[in-house]
Amino acid sequence: MVSTQLDAHEGSGQNSESEKPTHVETEHAAVTYQEKNAFQAHADESGEGQNTKMTKRRFMALVSQAFLWTGSQIPVYLFGGVPPYIYADIGGHDRWTWFVLANLLSLAAVCPFVGSLSDMFGRRYVALSGASFIVLGMIVCSTAHTMNVFIGGMVLAGVGAGINELTALAATSEMAPTAQRGKYVSILIFTIVPFCPSVLWAQLIAAHSTWRYIGLFCALWAFVGLVLTALFYFPPPRVNSEGLTRGEILKRIDFVGGFLSISGMILFMAGLQWGGYMYSWKSAHVLVPLILGAALVVLFVIWEGFFAPYPMFPRRINQAPRILTLTLIITFISGANFFSILMFWPTQAFNVYGHDPVQVGIRGIPVGFSIMAGACIVLWLLSVFRGANRSLMVISSILMTAGCGAMSVARPDNMSTLWGILVLAGLGIGGIVVPASIITTIICPDDLIATIAALTLSIRVIGGSIGYTIYYNVLVAKFTSAAIHYIGGAMVKYGNITSTEVIGEVIGLTSISLLDEIAEVPGIAGNEALYKIVIQAGQIAYAEAYKWVYYVSIAFGAVSVLASLFLGDIASYITFPKYQHDSQEFERWRGVRMSCEHSLAEIITENN
Known part of the structure; x- marks a missing residue:
């Protein structure tokens, strides 16, 4: 490049x-x-x-x-x-x-x-x-x-x-x-x-x-x-x-591609979001948007690849197909885990470990800072080692997978264990999203740097959207069964409450974190001891449900690790042997290279 x-x-x-x-x-x-x-x-x-x-x-x-x-x-x-x-x-x-x-x-x-x-x-x-x-x-x-x-x-x-x-x-x-x-x-x-x-x-x-x-x-x-x-x-x-x-310029904007991609993703996400939560997976409410959305996305790919006169992402962008494809897969996976940690952990910190706003906020601090630290560390290492992208991606993917997977050990009584795990997961996620963006800019033509930057950002965000939706469905499904066991069991055992309507109401309020309203439910109202028992049962039920989210993240992370193992080396795109024996030309080239490296560092803003 x-x-x-x-x-x-x-x-x-x-x-x-x-x-x-x-x-x-x-x-x-x-x-x-x-x-x-x-x-x-x-x-x-x-x-x-x-x-x-x-x-x-x-x-x-x-x-x-x-x-x-x-x-x-x-x-x-x-x-x-x-x-x-x-x-x-x-x-x-x-x-x-x-x-x-x-x-x-x-x-x-x-x-x-x-x-x-x-x-x-x-x-x-x-x-x-x-x-x-x-x-x-x-x-x-x-x-x-x-x-x-x-x-x-x-x-x-x-x-x-x-x-x-x-x-x-x-x-x-x-x-x-x-x-x-x-x-x-x-x-x-x-x-x-x-x-x-x-x-x-x-x-x-x-x-x-x-x-x-x-x-x-x-x-x-x-x-x-x-x-x-x-x-x-x-x-x-x-x-x-x-x-x-x-x-x-207006005539060259790919409106058809924009319509196909946007409408396809919205419909597909709607089907994922509704499936198993609001409607049965076999219902028309789920199958129609899922199938139609997937079809529109396929049409978008066909349109961009064969028919668009001025495609959103020009075909010249694919100069190194294997590296580009695998890097975008890694970007997609890291986006799924990035937004899932970003959005799920605050609710878990609230639902499992207590509702004090200061403590909930403090529990969220390691995520943001460790992601930024991971991004900076791997960016620096990528610059130092020049071409060690495969090793850095493998290590970061392993850290991300191990960290997110280890979050499954979370219980109401072990918050102290999670501080290090949160940092580990954040370092891995940050170590992927930054170099993945830079790798794609290195292997594409100079005049397409911004185009590939926009593509990488879009892939990361779409990966985050799909991953978040999948994880949310897993959480809802697992929480329902866990809540019946723990919350329902506690109400029957300690409150002698057997009404399915009352138990269902308490489970519903717990599922949306409206805990103050539980104190007003018949049978619990005025019974502070039972109220605390039910709240603790809800925390255990949530802990049992959240762990399945992190189990699923291991599968996503494994794909990222495998993709990293087969990444090609980008060293040939950033070294120039023909100048290394001519000191004057080599110094001139080195100045150009340094300038370009500074330009590439800009892309890390996509990952915050």
Whole structure:
């Protein structure tokens, strides 16, 4: 990949401005020299000679992108920590998982079109629109009185998140001196650190005021990013591909592929979500969306592969089929486990280990920080060893599989055992999502870096959506049988309650974590001792159910380990033997390579 860039420099000197990719292949996360010149002086390949002076305008523009970046992440992180507070207020306990799925699917859907939108309207206006979507979505969520309306708000926020996640990266890159691009993007990534204890912040807000203030906070945060972007971020006009007009660019957008992929995934996810929980797996409610959704996804693949004149993901992207395919499989699996840990652990910390908001929040801290640590460690090792991608992927996959699988030992009396296990799982997950993204950018053509970045992000998010749905169905199925045994048994033994209606009511309230209402159930009301026994029985039932989720994660992880074992080596894509015996040319190549490595580091923002 880098050799192509070097040859281009050798053939045309410093005139990289003449190289214009087609619109579909426009780099979302890379920038042209024309764009850079609005913020910095021209430099050679190594990045020397650039104007690195930090002006007030540049600093504030960078701050604006940090607000956009964090604003794209925090709605799911914060709301995902307090579902019981939300559906206790507005109802919808039978469909609350859709606010997570809808956000992720809308994020994945918009990613392939960000480059085209930037060509048509300019990156500044695209960034402003993304922030506006998040603000609007959070207003809808904060004022919702039904779960369906809340889900609609999360869809809007997901669209904005998909736009801003890629745009903030690109904007930060264009303002950074080439030699320091990695540093700038790393700082951007680390602005999410204050939100790593997102479960703690969300629990405190919801417990001591109302969950609606979470939406208000997210809306204000995104609005600050919108205002700062409007005031300080003024990039030059984008030089779009081949000088195409907006109408010509519009004609090249793959609307058919977008419709097939989005509608197919929504229907397929609906079938998975309903199956075995709301309807029988053999019912038309489940089979029709499952089959129709799968058929649309197959049609999408056929359309993209054989009929699309301007496909979302150009065929040239597949230069190393085995490495690309296996890396995307690993990305899919890591996405499933990433979002499952991210969304399931807060509820498990609540349902199994107690309901104190501070303690629930503290139990969630290891996940965010260990995932970030794993990402940074493996990214550094990938740079140091150059081509040790197979070993790093195998080790990370084993850590992820072992850590997630070991979570099955969780019981109400052994929280101290889980701290190390949570860290182990987080390190493994973080160690996959980052290098997997970078590997795909290394093996694809230079002008398709952003396209493959968008594909990788979409695959990760879709994997998370499907994995989360499967795990949730497993949890519901196992909890039902465990609750009948433990909760029903406790009520019969210690309360002499044999009414199936009363027992069913208590199990139902326990399943949606509405524990205060259990104290008002006939037979339990006024009996504090029995109430505590029933709550403890519910914790045991949940522990028995959650362990099956982690058993299933072992199967997913095993696929990731196997895929890692057969990964090809990427060393040939990042080394250049023909320059190693010519010191002058080798130093020149080394400068280009360092610049490219900094650019590749940008992609890690997808994984927070």
